[in-house]
Amino acid sequence: MIRPHAPTSGATLSARGAIAVVALAASVLTALIALGPAPAAHAGDRPLVVLDPGHGGSYPGAVNCDLRFAGQRCMRESDVNLDVGLRAAHLLRSRGYRVVMTRHTDSDVNPGTDIATHNQKHDGSYVFTKDGVFDIKDELQARVNVANCGTIVACPPGSDQQADAFLSIHQNACACKAGGTTTFDYRDTKLAQDVEHQVLRRTGLHNRGVEKASFYVIKWTRMPAALAETAFISNDHEARLLKKVTFRRKIAKGIAAGVSQFLGPPPTNPSPP
Numbered sequence: 001m002i003r004p005h006a007p008t009s010g011a012t013l014s015a016r017g018a019i020a021v022v023a024l025a026a027s028v029l030t031a032l033i034a035l036g037p038a039p040a041a042h043a044g045d046r047p048l049v050v051l052d053p054g055h056g057g058s059y060p061g062a063v064n065c066d067l068r069f070a071g072q073r074c075m076r077e078s079d080v081n082l083d084v085g086l087r088a089a090h091l092l093r094s095r096g097y098r099v100v101m102t103r104h105t106d107s108d109v110n111p112g113t114d115i116a117t118h119n120q121k122h123d124g125s126y127v128f129t130k131d132g133v134f135d136i137k138d139e140l141q142a143r144v145n146v147a148n149c150g151t152i153v154a155c156p157p158g159s160d161q162q163a164d165a166f167l168s169i170h171q172n173a174c175a176c177k178a179g180g181t182t183t184f185d186y187r188d189t190k191l192a193q194d195v196e197h198q199v200l201r202r203t204g205l206h207n208r209g210v211e212k213a214s215f216y217v218i219k220w221t222r223m224p225a226a227l228a229e230t231a232f233i234s235n236d237h238e239a240r241l242l243k244k245v246t247f248r249r250k251i252a253k254g255i256a257a258g259v260s261q262f263l264g265p266p267p268t269n270p271s272p273p
Contacts, residue, residue: 046266048098049259050147052168052217053085054078054227057108059139062173062233067243077171077233078106080242084230085169087252092259096266100150100163102143109152110142116154117141118220128154140216143168147221157222165191165263166225167255168217171242173234180206184213184227192226194261199230199254203247205238224262228255 054077055061061077069075070083082103089099102109117137118126131137142152150161172182181200185192192210200207208229218225230251231238241247 046096046098047164047263048100048162049092049263050100050102050163050166051085051089051092051255052102052143052147052166053081054168054170055081056103056106059108059136062171064173064233064239066236067239069243075233075239075243077173080171080233080248081169082106084248084251084255087249088169088255088259091252091256095256095260096268097260097263100146102146108139109146110139113142113152114138115141115145115152118216137216141220143217144220147217147223147225163221163223165259166218166221166223167191167195167259168215168225168227169255170227170229171231171233172229173232175234177235179232179235179238180208181231182208182229183210184215184218184229185210186212186214186218186225188212189224189226189262191224191259191262192228195226195228195255195258198258198261199228199251201257202250202254203231203241205231230255 056078059078061081063074063076065074067075070079072079082105085101086104089101092099112134114130114132114134115138116128116130118128118141119131119137120126141154145152145154147163147166148157149155149159155161172178181196181203183192183196183199196207196210199205213227215227218227231242233239233242
């Protein structure tokens with residue numbers, strides 16, 4: 001996953017020489033395009049959910065080269081995240097929610113623009129400004145802006161395009177035998193707890209709990225936000241489960257159920273736009 005100052009448990013290290021972070025060639029998960037984003041809904045009071053499939057494009061995330069996936073020589077976290085995200089989006093729309101994906105192909109969210117980001121000063125405070133360098137923070141801020149503003153361009157607080165909930169989808173990795181699911185939050189909302197509970201109900205993986213974290217995309221989004229590490233791509237057993245479409249469906253169903261539990265059911269007769 002993309003996370004500056006990430007904890008050691010999420011680091012991507014080699015295991016049996018099979019896990020590496022590698023350069024990513026552009027590709028599209030064509031088998032899932034049918035589940036991709038629908039045209040933007042003009043849906044009155046229906047809650048808006050932004051799903052963020054972690055990584056993509058220039059950032060493949062953790063990679064397990066013991067397994068092939070999505071037409072690639074190695075199983076890449078970015079591809080797994082996208083597959084699960086597309087399925088979860090489809091399920092949430094079927095429940096009546098509006099859903100925006102930060103990406104629906106193997107691509108960067110930010111096309112290469114230096115945008116204003118949150119930069120820490122020597123005194124520990126933050127300033128929101130362009131820093132003249134295009135790097136990972138520009139990619140992360142673009143995802144934050146989609147949730148806050150409906151576009152990769154920043155906006156003042158209170159935008160009518162701001163989402164009601166934000167969930168970033170990831171897989172974990174380490175040079176160890178660890179496994180299970182962890183969901184992170186920054187503001188102590190119930191969203192992380194609901195997603196963690198509902199995913200585990202369906203997958204049966206080890207419950208690593210809900211943890212506090214200051215990952216960029218959940219720190220700077222303005223709505224309830226969580227980041228779910230649904231399984232360990234570095235764990236041989238869990239990686240083989242992730243390769244199965246039936247298991248990825250279970251994760252997606254858990255995500256949809258958790259978000260729905262947090263937001264409550266959408267109104268049956270939303271007001272006109």
